Amino acid sequence: MPSNKRSVSRRNFIRNTSLAAGSFFIVPRHVLGRGFIAPSDKLNIAGIGAGGKADVNLPYAYNNGAENMTALCDVDDRMAVNARKLWPKAPYYRDYREMLDKEHKNIDAVIITTPDHMHAVQALAAMQLGKHVYVEKPLTHDIYEARILTQAAQKYKVVTQMGNQGSSGDDTRNVETWIQAGLIGAVHTVHVWTNRPVWPQGIPTPTGKFDIPKEVDWELWLGTAPFREFNPAYLPATWRGWVDFGAGALGDMGCHFIDVPFRALKLGYPVSVACSVGSVYTGFFKEVFYTDSYPPSSKINIQFPAREKMPPVELIWYDGGIQPDRPNELLPDEAFGEWDGGILFEGTKGKLMAGLFGRNPTLLPTEKMKVVKLPKSKFPFVDKGSEGHQTQWVQACKKGFGAYTSSSFDVAGPLTETVLMGNLAVRSYNIKEGNNFPGRKKLLWDGVNMRITNFEGANKFVKREYRDGWKLSF
Incomplete structure (x- = not known):
């Protein structure tokens, strides 16, 4: 297991949860006028898993700068090469617990693209901090984990999406x-x-x-x-x-x-x-x-x-x-x-x-x-021009809990x-x-x-x- 030096306690995960959950505030576009995007109108996104399928998920969610990529995490630096080049200013971590602990004030939502056995612990840690989550399919490695994430999405009132884009x-x-x-x-x-x-x-x-x-x-x-x-x-x-x-x-x-x-x-x-x-x-x-x-x-x-x-x-x-x-x-x-x-x-x-x-x-x-x-x-069909699966989730995150996504955990969990x-x-x-x-x-x-x-x-x-x-x- 990771050494004590780099381990981050669960207590640190959930400290200031209410602050983290409430720190995302949108300034409506009409306040600034047509064509201007307020900094707070951008979703601050972190990636746990920065390579592989993340090479698709992260750019789609980032949407050519319409949103912010505020942190990256991967246990294999080789997988993160492209993402670190695309977003050189985003702090990079190996341990997702350290990233959530240090960057939670700068994160509104998390995209998880890691091997299946890590999905549940990573998603739950993010949800407990009030972060919206997008998790690659399958949602979890075992049935119990899927049930827990389904319940957690309701408890922590976050916007969720599983990465089965066909939905x-x-x-x-x-x-x-x-x-x-x-x-x-x-x-x-x-x-x-x-x-x-x-x-x-x-x-x-x-x-x-x-x-x-x-x-x-x-x-x-x-x-x-x-x-x-x-x-x-x-x-x-x-x-x-x-x-x-x-x-x-x-x-x-x-x-x-x-x-x-x-x-x-x-x-x-x-x-x-x-x-x-x-x-x-x-x-x-x-x-x-x-x-x-x-x-x-x-x-x-x-x-x-x-x-x-x-x-x-x-x-x-x-x-x-x-x-x-x-x-x-x-x-x-x-x-x-x-x-x-x-x-x-x-x-x-x-x-x-x-x-x-x-x-x-x-x-x-x-x-x-x-x-x-x-x-x-x-x-209703999903607008491919402005949304698609990943960006549909992004727009739903901006609207808040209860906004529709195609594969929210109440559907993706039982599936x-x-x-x-x-x-x-x-x-x-x-x-x-x-x-x-x-x-x-x-x-x-x-x-x-x-x-x-x-x-x-x-x-x-x-x-x-x-x-x-x-x-x-x-």
Whole structure:
């Protein structure tokens, strides 16, 4: 864990919280006149995680100087090179706790773009100081953390957004409208698939002794995760495939793909989950499941109860190159989904196919698109010229708590819990009790209490244990 010298106590995190939360005051533009922007009309933004996806999130939020970038933080100096060049006046830190402690008076909002295992502690620390937060997907590493962040957003009255940018897209809104208008009848099954992983999964724990690069603070990089020796196999982007750090193919793309049916079908807590996973053969009849990394492929069946006037529905997830059966309604030369995956809704009156973010929604057979009158979206489109996903959040931060964002935590939290239910099943799959593998049966879920009710061994994946020195205090 980090040394005492650079550790920052939680007491320091929350001191002067009321001052920090109330320090953001907007001088209306009309006071200065047309074309002038008051300094206080700019949002002061800090970035926890300054590279990778932050290379997209931070510039979009900064919006060519329409806002201020007031602080940067990254545990790997190599990842922060571009951001530090773009904003040389922004103070740079390695420890987000030190940044929040020293810069909280200069920060209105925080964008978190770090490995999944650090999202929850970083977001909660910022919210407890009254800072609005934008957190990359998946929102958290485990189900319990997602529930806590959902509750924290309401408690601390901050504006939130998860980084599943498709939720601000026109296609998501069109699919939601078409499904709820009954174009394909009552939906009973949804298939969702992705080409991920595009990083190594289903592999053994790496070995060997390596020097830690001088640019990397390995203790801070590990953060909440169990200690292990540094290995270049874990970073910068390959952490997604390791269970201690990432959420695998499902965590990477599930919040994008599953978001569409989650909204369209008004899904809430599932009632059960089951899965099958790919393995590695090291010899004749020698099947190996490497539990330190996610499997190379998986198929996950998640069941939801009836909602409002909608019947029960089953959502089936496929990754690692697996796809559902090709619909008979598609002609031989018509593409099934897109290169990176797809979504297929099956209803009592037809089928609807779409790509990532609900792109190119298409009724099947495709000839229907020429004859069916498609209803106009009943959900407002996001203005791409002035907003988009990141800047929509920025504008909402200026309006204050209660302002609309496409993926606020009251939506993103339950969505993330559903996505992570799949990982709970995957990680439970090979737990053995006696001569049985209880994790390979259907696991029954009590969503309100966050518990698997028919296999206690699976519940350890609802809430993980943090390394000594780290905790989620709420």
